[in-house]
Amino acid sequence: MSVNASAINKELLPFLQQSPSPFHATATMLTMLKAAGFELLQEEDVWQLQPDKAYVVTRNESSIIAFTTGRADPAETGIAMAGAHTDSPCLKLKPNAIKPHKAATQFAVEVYGGALLAPWFDRDLSLAGRVAFKRKNGELASALLDWQRAIAMVPSLAIHLDRDANTNRTINPQTQLPPVFALNQGEATTPTLDSLVADALSEQLGVDDFSELLAHELFLYDTQPPAMVGINNEFITSARLDNLLSCFLCTDAIRHAAQQEKGQFSLMVCNDHEEVGSASACGAQGPFLQSVLSRIAARFSHAEINQQSEAVERMIRRSLFLSIDNAHGLHPNFADKHDAGHGPLLNQGPVIKINANQRYASNSQSTARFVNICQRVKVPYQSFVVRSDMGCGSTIGPITASGIGVETIDIGVPTWGMHSIRETAGSQDAAYLAAALCDFFTSDTP
Structure with a gap:
């Protein structure tokens, strides 16, 4: 499917402005999802989940999970999952x-x-x-x-x-x-x-x-607001592009998925505390995602009660998790900081992030599945590998993959100035990734 870049950016910039903290980002996403018909759940309540519905739950007011339910047994179909993080340095x-x-x-x-x-x-x-x-x-x-x-x-x-x-x-x-x-x-x-x-x-x-x-x-x-910059508005400049741009795209895509009548299970999770290691009750290293997946399986799997833990494992093995976090775009003044064959360019599509030491969770299987999505929606894609003589950052991808065992790929929008008070991304790249995410959340298999 095609996604209009102007329409995406018209919503993205106000979202960034309204989200100066992880708490505000979560509240903004919650408002978007409730307006789209998602029912707010409380973790302490008994959940009465129904087929073909959309739900959202928060933890610590700074992490959020939204999901759509289908009609089939998720242990047989899996869940299309995507994740990002709400905090910024x-x-x-x-x-x-x-x-x-x-x-x-x-x-x-x-x-x-x-x-x-x-x-x-x-x-x-x-x-x-x-x-x-x-x-x-x-x-x-x-x-x-x-x-x-x-x-x-x-x-x-x-x-x-x-x-x-x-x-x-x-x-x-x-x-x-x-x-x-x-x-x-x-x-x-x-x-x-x-x-x-x-x-x-x-x-x-x-x-x-x-x-x-x-x-x-x-x-x-x-306080400087987000802006379109460049002689042809080629860039978006803003605070907290890492990683609120990804949070917005996840929210927009699952909001789109909830409007479809395809009966698929899809889920997005945006965790707090990624920038400080993710080791918290609401971080990716905590039990938030596992808890929600267990409750989904308990309601929708056809397994007996004593087999529900097995149903969760079967569901996870049939799922794919997209870890979405900004990637290092090729800086024109510091091109030597990139591997010569892996310098992602702004406005040239989402980046697949790969690391031999598992700082990113991408492997050949998950990469092939994401490339197939990009090809299906005619979206360009790129690859990033850090120089062999430099250290590599990480994401919630390896944490989630090792925590629940789900097949994972690390992707993101190429960015300049990551972790600065003001960062720069390409004005077309959000739309490219949005198209891939919308297809991922609504396709027949994750």
């Missing part, structure tokens, strides 16, 4: 977040994930994430907040005071990255995080009975 507030220092008041931050630090300087930064607080009546509550406007920055040191800045500079994340958000005018007027949160709760959510901030997971982000 950034600066995260420490528990004691306010740091008066000399003439300024700063946020105390730690680096979340493998962030490229230099681009964080001289940016207009805002704050977003989740807070847990106590109401005046003693009730515990939580909320998602997004300050939206620029409230902080990390000012550079003038080159006059650092003549080696362009030739020999390192960045100390403890001493040189704390963002400034106010002048320090004495203890009486120094803002507190409690006061910032109380004001935000009142302004954004109408909560006027705030008593005390108990905990928070707040992240700084660049």
